[in-house]
Amino acid sequence: MGKKDASSDKQPVDQYRKQIGKQDYKKTKPALRATRLKAEAKRSAPGIRDIILVIVAILVFLLVVYAFFYLNLSTELDLDVDMD
The missing domain is CATH 1.20.890 (cAMP-dependent Protein Kinase, Chain A)
Incomplete structure (x- = not known):
């Protein structure tokens, strides 16, 4: 059954x-x-989403590198000005 x-x-x-x-x-x-x-x-x-994520990751990386160098150079310039 x-x-x-x-x-x-x-x-x-x-x-x-x-x-x-x-x-x-x-x-x-x-x-x-x-x-x-x-x-x-x-x-x-590859999807559009994947391509956009890669581009955003590259831009964030470049922004971080730029900010790092900007902050390091700006503090060195300030110290040079104060010493004169």
């Missing part, structure tokens, strides 16, 4: 999968190929 109940639970899922499969077969092969290539390109291409 348990086997009958278990098999009836899977039946709607199998019907749904078959229905999806039939819809895929209705598409032409070039359309399926184009869809597959588009999905692969989307997975392999």
Whole structure:
């Protein structure tokens, strides 16, 4: 009895999968190929978000280096002025 109940639970899922499969077969092969290539390109291409994060990281690094040198040079100049 348990086997009958278990098999009836899977039946709607199998019907749904078959229905999806039939819809895929209705598409032409070039359309399926184009869809597959588009999905692969989307997975392999770096996203805009990744590019923006790299650019922001570089700008922050340059800002920190600039601030470090600015603060070091400005304190040295102040000391030179006070000594005169």
